Amino acid sequence: MRQTVKALKPMIEGFIETNGELSLKRTLKSGQAFRWRLTNDGTDWVGVVRNTHVVQLTQQPDGKHIHYRVLNGHEDNDHNQEIKPTVKGRKRLKTSDESDGENPKDQYFYSQLISDYLRLDVNLTDLYDKWSKSDDKFAAIAVNMSGVRVLRQNFAETLFSFICSSNNNINRIEKMIETLCQKYGKVLYESHPELGTIHSFPEITRLAEESVEPELKKLGFGYRSAFIHRSAKTICDEYKCPEKWSQELAQMPYSEARQALQRLPGVGPKVADCIALMALNHLESVPVDVHVFKIAQHMYLPHLKKNKSLTHKSYQEIGDFFRSKFGPNAGWAQAVLFCADLKQFKQ
DNA sequence: GTTTGACCTGG
DNA sequence: CAGGTCAAA
Numbered sequence: 001m002r003q004t005v006k007a008l009k010p011m012i013e014g015f016i017e018t019n020g021e022l023s024l025k026r027t028l029k030s031g032q033a034f035r036w037r038l039t040n041d042g043t044d045w046v047g048v049v050r051n052t053h054v055v056q057l058t059q060q061p062d063g064k065h066i067h068y069r070v071l072n073g074h075e076d077n078d079h080n081q082e083i084k085p086t087v088k089g090r091k092r093l094k095t096s097d098e099s100d101g102e103n104p105k106d107q108y109f110y111s112q113l114i115s116d117y118l119r120l121d122v123n124l125t126d127l128y129d130k131w132s133k134s135d136d137k138f139a140a141i142a143v144n145m146s147g148v149r150v151l152r153q154n155f156a157e158t159l160f161s162f163i164c165s166s167n168n169n170i171n172r173i174e175k176m177i178e179t180l181c182q183k184y185g186k187v188l189y190e191s192h193p194e195l196g197t198i199h200s201f202p203e204i205t206r207l208a209e210e211s212v213e214p215e216l217k218k219l220g221f222g223y224r225s226a227f228i229h230r231s232a233k234t235i236c237d238e239y240k241c242p243e244k245w246s247q248e249l250a251q252m253p254y255s256e257a258r259q260a261l262q263r264l265p266g267v268g269p270k271v272a273d274c275i276a277l278m279a280l281n282h283l284e285s286v287p288v289d290v291h292v293f294k295i296a297q298h299m300y301l302p303h304l305k306k307n308k309s310l311t312h313k314s315y316q317e318i319g320d321f322f323r324s325k326f327g328p329n330a331g332w333a334q335a336v337l338f339c340a341d342l343k344q345f346k347q
Numbered sequence: 348g349t350t351t352g353a354c355c356t357g358g
Numbered sequence: 359c360a361g362g363t364c365a366a367a
Binding site: 031162163165166167168169170171172173223227265266267268269270271274287289290291292310338342 | 359360361362363364
């Protein structure tokens with residue numbers, strides 16, 4: 001019955017031109033986002049954009065166009081859209097509340113929404129060219145690693161996802177995040193044939209409730225239960241509107257934002273850098289995990305081979321090295337090298 | 348200001 | 359051990 005009702009509504013879909021500068025696989029499945037799933041026999045990606053829209057994306061055979069379909073576009077899910085950080089000189093997308101009469105549910109609105117999430121406003125060819133000129137090793141890798149993009153992601157989802165990521169494996173990280181969404185998120189789309197019911201990521205205020213920590217413990221979150229709850233509570237205690245904090249973090253200089261984030265329990269240098277890079281538009285942030293550490297050891301800083309593990313000092317050194325080599329978007333260059341190092345993307 | 352272990356849980 | 363963090367040397 002429900003299917004019939006949906007079918008009567010106009011389908012929201014269209015194509016987005018990418019100039020060959022986007023690989024969905026390398027972008028959605030390279031460890032920056034944890035909730036994108038491959039469906040329809042491996043052709044379509046389904047995920048949530050802006051924490052409100054369930055979107056299906058398909059890379060076209062020409063590699064230069066993306067087909068999108070908003071699966072829950074007929075629902076009234078636009079009322080609580082977050083306001084994303086404004087990028088200087090770039091017009092921020094309007095939310096439905098401030099769309100001054102313009103219909104938010106038209107094709108232009110959605111293609112902009114998705115383009116914004118995928119950061120398609122950034123010319124990736126120029127960046128790759130620049131990085132390749134300043135580093136032969138990058139150049140050699142980049143020719144087989146085109147279209148890696150740093151997504152413009154939701155703050156709360158990035159924060160809590162990467163709190164879950166520490167000292168943990170990808171499989172369990174994804175399961176934990178999915179559990180968070182199912183238990184504390186809102187229903188965005190029901191009965192997807194392969195994925196079931198799709199939820200939003202929880203509000204920070206919801207995760208700040210006292211019952212959360214014991215509940216998460218029971219769900220197998222271990223010591224991260226306290227990290228999640230206490231971080232949420234810390235934010236809510238200080239800010240009436242948690243989203244406001246993320247805007248402030250995006251406005252302040254990278255080093256200050258990083259320092260502020262690290263006051264949260266479960267957020268150290270690496271997690272703070274992930275949030276800064278992926279959710280706060282601080283593209284000079286270089287998250288150094290064990291993968292990047294090994295890349296740095298073998299490719300750039302051989303004297304670090306004597307180090308058994310990352311120290312605060314070597315962490316800083318690697319980040320600074322990347323910034324000096326690749327410039328203000330060093331975090332993006334790191335993302336490309338990181339992606340190339342992932343097992344699933346090796347030739 | 349550095350460096351070392353323990354740490355929930357599951358494959 | 360796994361895409362670190364925390365607290366105690």
